[in-house]
Amino acid sequence: MNTADLGLPVNVPSTALFTDQYELTMLQAALKAGTAERRSVFEVFTRRLPDGRRYGVVAGTGRVLDAVENFRFDEPVLAFLREHGIVDEETAKWLAGYRFGGDIWGYPEGEVYFPGSPIMRVEGSFAECVLLETVILSILNHDSAIAAAASRMASAAGDRPLIEMGARRTHELAAVAAARAAYVGGFATTSDLAAGFRYGIPTVGTSAHAFTLLHDRERDAFRAQVDALGRGTTLLVDTYDVAEAVAAAVEVAGPELGAVRIDSGDLLLVAHRVRQQLDELGARDTKIVVTSDLDEYAIASLAAAPVDAYGVGTQLVTGSGHPTASMVYKLVARAETADPGAPLVPVAKKSSGGKTSIGGRKWAARRLYADGVAEAEVVGTGAVPPGLAERQLQVELVKAGEVVAREPLDVPRERHIAARANLPLSATQLSRGEPVLPTEYAHGPSGS
Numbered sequence: 381m382n383t384a385d386l387g388l389p390v391n392v393p394s395t396a397l398f399t400d401q402y403e404l405t406m407l408q409a410a411l412k413a414g415t416a417e418r419r420s421v422f423e424v425f426t427r428r429l430p431d432g433r434r435y436g437v438v439a440g441t442g443r444v445l446d447a448v449e450n451f452r453f454d455e456p457v458l459a460f461l462r463e464h465g466i467v468d469e470e471t472a473k474w475l476a477g478y479r480f481g482g483d484i485w486g487y488p489e490g491e492v493y494f495p496g497s498p499i500m501r502v503e504g505s506f507a508e509c510v511l512l513e514t515v516i517l518s519i520l521n522h523d524s525a526i527a528a529a530a531s532r533m534a535s536a537a538g539d540r541p542l543i544e545m546g547a548r549r550t551h552e553l554a555a556v557a558a559a560r561a562a563y564v565g566g567f568a569t570t571s572d573l574a575a576g577f578r579y580g581i582p583t584v585g586t587s588a589h590a591f592t593l594l595h596d597r598e599r600d601a602f603r604a605q606v607d608a609l610g611r612g613t614t615l616l617v618d619t620y621d622v623a624e625a626v627a628a629a630v631e632v633a634g635p636e637l638g639a640v641r642i643d644s645g646d647l648l649l650v651a652h653r654v655r656q657q658l659d660e661l662g663a664r665d666t667k668i669v670v671t672s673d674l675d676e677y678a679i680a681s682l683a684a685a686p687v688d689a690y691g692v693g694t695q696l697v698t699g700s701g702h703p704t705a706s707m708v709y710k711l712v713a714r715a716e717t718a719d720p721g722a723p724l725v726p727v728a729k730k731s732s733g734g735k736t737s738i739g740g741r742k743w744a745a746r747r748l749y750a751d752g753v754a755e756a757e758v759v760g761t762g763a764v765p766p767g768l769a770e771r772q773l774q775v776e777l778v779k780a781g782e783v784v785a786r787e788p789l790d791v792p793r794e795r796h797i798a799a800r801a802n803l804p805l806s807a808t809q810l811s812r813g814e815p816v817l818p819t820e821y822a823h824g825p826s827g828s
Contacts, residue, residue: 394452399514408471416507417718424500430702432812439561440523441489484778490792496819498742513709523561525699530565535808536680541568546697558697592619602632612638639667655686745771760822
């Protein structure tokens with residue numbers, strides 16, 4: 381099944397109202413002023429990474445492409461805008477025919493980024509580009525935050541697989557997006573069936589404490605689960621006494637028992653005790669899965685424990701303390717007239733408080749050391765230096781309104797593994813520090 385054909389997993393007629401009202405009031409004013417059709421360039425970037433993070437992860441690009449395609453002002457949406465006086469009739473008529481017809485370039489999904497990286501570039505008329513600001517930012521900010529947390533957790537886990545299980549800790553639709561972003565960032569599976577259906581992510585799940593409590597004896601619960609799901613299932617062993625539960629689990633399922641799950645207590649100590657007990661009972665191949673409010677630091681602390689897999693929920697879907705990537709969408713160049721051939725003029729906000737931006741349409745490249753390890757993120761305007769021409773990071777995503785860069789979700793997942801591997805070793809350190817790559821700016825004449 382081609383899940384890209386399913387559309388967005390939301391029960392709305394379009395994505396057009398996933399926006400802030402001022403996008404439409406700006407449009408109305410620009411239409412009246414005659415500036416709406418000026419060719420414009422908007423860029424998505426972040427001025428800083430969350431405190432202590434060494435790199436960011438681009439995630440949500442595929443969802444942005446879906447959102448752009450579904451950005452349509454149909455009759456129910458237009459009726460709402462008219463009824464509430466949000467736009468005038470002239471603007472409503474313009475919106476009725478809205479289709480994004482411009483170009484979008486960006487870092488491919490799964491790539492890493494740094495402060496100032498032009499993560500996405502949207503080009504077209506001011507009118508068609510400005511309307512996409514909120515929906516693009518809401519997707520990229522959420523998904524990139526989750527993917528960054530997932531990447532740190534995957535680094536801490538090493539070769540041990542991670543299970544995404546945060547659906548009950550966030551909005552039901554955000555849970556689907558979070559599972560997708562976590563998969564890009566390095567998680568192996570999800571418990572969320574909507575994410576499995578929509579994106580083809582492998583799903584897992586066996587039982588909770590309620591299933592054990594339903595039965596008169598813990599042993600009865602184990603027997604029922606094994607009879608239904610087979611000896612390779614995972615039995616939850618911390619409802620009552622862990623040692624008694626492990627003994628009962630092996631007695632019921634035999635040494636072929638797939639795994640046991642521990643969801644409470646001192647996980648480091650309990651994991652060692654359970655491993656020893658399993659081995660003594662002959663269940664040497666039975667794996668140990670741990671859950672219970674894990675984050676990257678807790679996962680790292682269990683590196684020496686006999687743990688085979690981790691299940692992560694709350695900390696993952698909340699970005700492990702940083703639920704947004706703080707990206708912004710800024711106009712960086714525009715034409716002085718509506719003439720399609722008019723040259724672009726760099727524009728930039730000048731402000732105190734760290735909110736300044738740099739004008740001009742930008743390219744980005746990653747300079748490498750001789751051994752292939754990344755040395756710096758280079759961002760510039762104008763001509764790309766010959767030495768960096770083959771290291772450019774942006775790829776074409778939308779051309780003249782048509783999506784040209786759809787890809788299976790495994791592709792950005794593998795891309796992220798490769799991108800992270802090319803960073804300096806300090807990128808995977810969990811201790812607080814500055815971005816692992818500096819951002820350098822190379823300014824030249826701004827191209828049109």
